[in-house]
Amino acid sequence: MKKDQTPQDRRSVLRIAAYLGAAATAGLLLTEGTGSPRPGRPAAPPAPAAGQNPAGGAPGSAARTAGASAYRLQPMTAYQPMRRALPPVRRRPFHRLPEAGRTMVLTFDDGPDPRYTPAILRTLREYEVRAMFFVCGEMATEHRDLLREMADDGHVIGNHSWSHPLIPRLAPSGIRSELGRTSEVIEQVTGAPPLWYRAPFGAWNRHSFEIGAELGMEPLAWSVDTLDWTEPGTGTIVSRVRDGAAPGVVVLSHDAGGDRSQSVAALRHYLPDLLADDYRITVPRR
Template sequence: MKTDQMIPGRRSVLRIAACLGAAATAGALFTERGPGRADAPRPAAAPPAVAGAPEKESAYRLQPMTEYTPPVFRRALPPVRTRPFERLADAGRTMVLTFDDGPDPHYTPGILRTLREYDVNAMFFVCGEMARENRDLLAEMAGAGHVVGNHTWSHPLIPKLPPSRIREELGRTSEVIEQTLGAAPLWYRAPYGAWNKYSFEIGAELGMEPLAWTVDTLDWAEPGTGTIVRRVLEGAGPGVVVLSHDAGGDRSQSVTALRSYLPRLLDAGYRITVPRR
């Protein structure tokens, strides 16, 4: 795996006080619930079946990192979450669409086009190594009003890592996002939905809130476009957060499914939105 050659510093300790001061706003938007099925790890998907892809899945999942010294952060002030947010609270017929593992130049642009066509915003939880290689897509996401979140650097199983590695995975990804967009991410998601005490504490130190999901499309398993569409529509409801993917495998089904279920959600009266802090 390639490693960064330059180690940037943080800006005023990531503006931790300001981010944590906004936690009350996040609490008003989301409700905390038990982890449920979000805690069950899922197998890694097959590599993308696209010729000439610059980053195969094996290039950024579960790989060790070297030559990086994470910045030192002070411990976060309370409150520190003990469970991730899973849905919007008291938001009426509002839903959130989220996409993990990207950005991928083969699939992310198609998702961005559909979102732009219907004038809605989504959340993209990016892996640091993918983000480093596709900074133009990060800029396009942010420029269109989408929320860019932290999904670790190499998509590891967090509970198997020591705190120093968790800080490295999250801190290094936040650095890339801040370098590219001028602001550090305010939200993060644990790969496989596998959280632990250290991930919540370190995420808070980095000024981020944890977000899981309500509906898992299981699109990583490539179940077929129709199945993905059905899972979204059957799981739709007030406050629902939908999990899909724009990288980590062949995501052509995910791209096509979005074009089908998004207009149907809008026709059903749902407002697709993103949290703001």
């Protein structure tokens, strides 16, 4: 299911704001940059043609697509999040935590995938750290056991849309469906709706910020991109995390969307290194 890569071999290049009011958020998070993909990132793939498998022919994609299609045939009501104060509408995503101590956040996109997510969860459990997982609804609905495992281990589960489309190409109703249905699955499985979301490809627009806020979510981008979707080698991924390590950094990696064995192996190398350097690997809380 490669959607942050070229149409044939990638899936994601592209929520850290905690669920907070504007004043509280200003005290917790720092913003920087714009919502646009950064220069040098590969262009997003064209929207798949009608009937085309958006998974790009990845192993098991046919089964996933069939499951997602069956789900789409079910009657769907507008998703309404749990009653709570809504966050303000942002004009850009958050990119980092405040530089208060040696704190970093590890994030993983596109899963859950039974081939790679369990190994990542085992490593995080071994070192007793928490991470953020931005899941796609069509993957989450088929691997609810992994979603429960994430929640049981204390990880933060974010919304990465249903089918990983290029958000700016969708009408507002399409954005609402992509985000709303994914939030619905997360709440059904974990008992709580997500408080963060990340746009596929890092491609945000005004409607996505507005609809995300209506659904009770804050937008999160990243400040260190491992580019692990390019499969550059375990050592290169490790070096990118080590070189980018700094207070407040948010690291982008993937646990699905292609062969993520290098991402799994790299985590086992750089995580103990970060901890040895006195970094605190954390997640945002309310």
